[in-house]
Amino acid sequence: MGCRRRAPASDLLRVVLSSGTLVPDPRRRLPGRGASVHPTPECLHAAERRRAFARALRLPGGSSAPVEVGPLRDHVLGTSS
Structure with missing residues (x-):
């Protein structure tokens, strides 16, 4: 999503919106529509x-x-550190 490079889902971090805040979902279990991003700054x-x-x-x-x-x-x- 950020860098637009393709990667397997296992290499990406799923993100969901909860009360107007982006929340990381590393276990991929939270409800709602998700987006995926590489877990890099x-x-x-x-x-x-x-x-x-x-x-x-x-x-x-x-x-x-x-x-x-x-x-x-x-x-x-x-x-990342």
Whole structure:
């Protein structure tokens, strides 16, 4: 989603929206529509810059819909270091 490179689902991190906040779903079990992103800071930054989360999760308001990425960013930065 961020870097637009294809990868097996096992290499990607599933993300879901919960109360306006993007939540990582590494076990792929949370309910709702999900989007997948490489669990790297570069890919996350690209997805944020392109406003891809709102489109991928089909939020009302499209790419202008506000989403909080704090917990997702903490997860990605914690797993990449």
